[in-house]
Amino acid sequence: MHNPQLNKNGELQHLLTIEGLPKPTLHHILDTASSFVSVSDREVKKVPLLRGKSVFNLFFENSTRTRTTFEIAAKRLSADVINLNISASSASKGESLLDTIDNLAAMHADMFVVRHSQSGAPHLIADHLRRIKHHHVHVVNAGDGRHAHPTQGLLDMYTIRHYKKDFSQLTVAIVGDILHSRVARSDIHALTTLGVPEIRAVAPLTLLPGGLEQMGVRVFTDINAGLKGVDVIIMLRLQNERMTGALLPSAQEYFKSYGLTPERLALAKPDAIVMHPGPMNRGVEIDSVVADGAQAVILPQVTFGIAVRMAVMGILAGN
């Protein structure tokens, strides 16, 4: 089957989802990111790789944090960055998504970083660009609905590789609202491709999607069992809006049953690392003692995230 993310030479054309990306492609991104980690440590944190390129941050859904990471990454690559908060503009004038894309492509955009509340929007844009033969324009999915958040998945893999070196012996637990999480989905695809032998999903039944077992994921509703002996814990953010719905009783109840406390962390391997995509709800899905503790690698994730985004943009611009 045709993979719309790869060009005919098998090189990355868009980054829409981790699903279906070959293992060497993932490692190539992580290796490239590795070279960019040092750039952010320099006095002059800039390389000219994207000089004169126009990167558009198309945020149809507001996310200052994610937008910022892409903006910094692009600027450190010397790109010209244009931030567009679309909900407040063309969308309100009734222009269609694809008309907006046509227009920006006509301005000689080189890259679209797309955040959208609807699953599949970045795919739609990439398909459209192919149809109108704008093959030089690249799309990076910065989170679409419940579908995927591939750069978050990649930075999670970078972090795991950094601390654990080898994927082939690991047990990784993903804990929390897996049902609504594009991060979980991207992580599961990446971990699978990279050869992690045991991936666990830990959540209450109401927050578990169907089909996990078919993806090779072991499901736990008991967090104590789920954390037992793991190397890596990926905590998920609990959206506040879930609390007010019927899915969960209350934040306190959730913390009691699924919050990552020091006691629960002690069930994992002694050198287990704790990850979180942020922003954290302290006292809801994670205890502050754990969040700020020695096993947490939550802030290194952020640092690696810049390097990973620089790598993705750099690779795309080179293809």
Added chain:
Amino acid sequence: MHNPQLNKNGELQHLLTIEGLPKPTLHHILDTASSFVSVSDREVKKVPLLRGKSVFNLFFENSTRTRTTFEIAAKRLSADVINLNISASSASKGESLLDTIDNLAAMHADMFVVRHSQSGAPHLIADHLRRIKHHHVHVVNAGDGRHAHPTQGLLDMYTIRHYKKDFSQLTVAIVGDILHSRVARSDIHALTTLGVPEIRAVAPLTLLPGGLEQMGVRVFTDINAGLKGVDVIIMLRLQNERMTGALLPSAQEYFKSYGLTPERLALAKPDAIVMHPGPMNRGVEIDSVVADGAQAVILPQVTFGIAVRMAVMGILAGN
């Protein structure tokens, strides 16, 4: 009469309106734009013409699309760009327009790109800058009320010249809400100056301003008659708010009477081009088949628009 747009050497000091600009000035802008079209095609889409200059996008009225085109144009000229959405800031603190300008001029602004809902605001700013002897600061009108949108007018002329080469034999029809359109006004002035022998205005009576005949424009309320044998069709956007008012019955009715369908387009010359300033209301003023058809040059307009804005800013900064 003194033309506030030209300095004493007859060079462009501000771009406020196309009205009154000499034909050689218009051609000079279009010729300069022509050299910038290739810049946007390069690997490194940047020239150092405005390096170290501060361009302020002063948007007293929200328009992401227009702001974006100026932002890209300025960044490709290597300027420092500051976006100011004024409605949300000083204006709410009760500061007057001219106090805001005084302040930004004191920060050594080099150029103001001004969008304002009130006709004449950019003129007012240009007059004020002359009075306070800030002769090095340039004003570009990015759309003021119903008055003018000169860079749109210029990019329309660039597009026509690109496809039709010569203005002196053309028949151009402007179709739609001419009454409220600053684009129509700017186009009529430009077409007249550039020597277009027949300019037509096609609209229902309620959307026709007075005085068109005195400007040398032929008025048609029947679109079939108005499109007959034309070389260029400029469709105007129908503002949604007109629909709810007393001026028009409904979007469907409007489309029935004035929408550009393939059948109507067939009344024009076989090689006629179709233009639209965007964003389009598909199915209201224009049929999607036409919008996406072979005669539409709506996306090239956008591409040329960047080059035209680079040209205007480059010429102003050089004078």
Added chain:
Amino acid sequence: MHNPQLNKNGELQHLLTIEGLPKPTLHHILDTASSFVSVSDREVKKVPLLRGKSVFNLFFENSTRTRTTFEIAAKRLSADVINLNISASSASKGESLLDTIDNLAAMHADMFVVRHSQSGAPHLIADHLRRIKHHHVHVVNAGDGRHAHPTQGLLDMYTIRHYKKDFSQLTVAIVGDILHSRVARSDIHALTTLGVPEIRAVAPLTLLPGGLEQMGVRVFTDINAGLKGVDVIIMLRLQNERMTGALLPSAQEYFKSYGLTPERLALAKPDAIVMHPGPMNRGVEIDSVVADGAQAVILPQVTFGIAVRMAVMGILAGN
């Protein structure tokens, strides 16, 4: 006592408040600013001092004007600037201030320019950065609650030194809403440190804070007495919201009692200068004739403000 603004070599590490800064530090900033005044006059208004540095404008309180001055200053130093309007983002997701700072620091921020409605927020951030050992990250207070606005204080000092050369013989009157003014507080500390022998506070009783006399300030409730023979008049902005409260009868009444009219200005020395931090309420705290008159140096303040902010950022980045 430890001064969190200075590093162990006594160099400026953060700019949080003018209170406690040594006189040589203030003069060093003003001297450095002096060299930057000429940069803004050049054709290419840029120096490479902060090339490759990431400056974050963290505005937890909206202020387009102040944000703009820092954005221009940073861009003229060649920094990469990221604007974050935090009220609209993480804050709404319930992330704490310090988690936000941790995240941005992990992205290798070099400088935070912080505006916050709560007094002490920039201090809190600076303390936190020290605790997490991010010693290379600098904080500039861009106004916190009623506490301090040190760059405004410094630009006021620059302006006074520019026009009066020597601080040691001056009488300076600060007029208006001193109670709520962080500008007044910063000015009083700066004037005291720089050796101004007579500082006057002129305001109605309801807008005077306690403790002024202990700071060496002479208090006047009668503006005519307060302006008598002064060299410098610093007018303060009257916040509109004070008018609707119980503190003041009305804008007209205020102007009658405390507005700076030509007649009142005539009570000062003939060569007295009139300053205002902007934005002005013409006809409330200041008569337009005075605001636009020969003794007003309100716009030069703005110009010097850019140079002072460039100096502060340049000095911090060098330490």
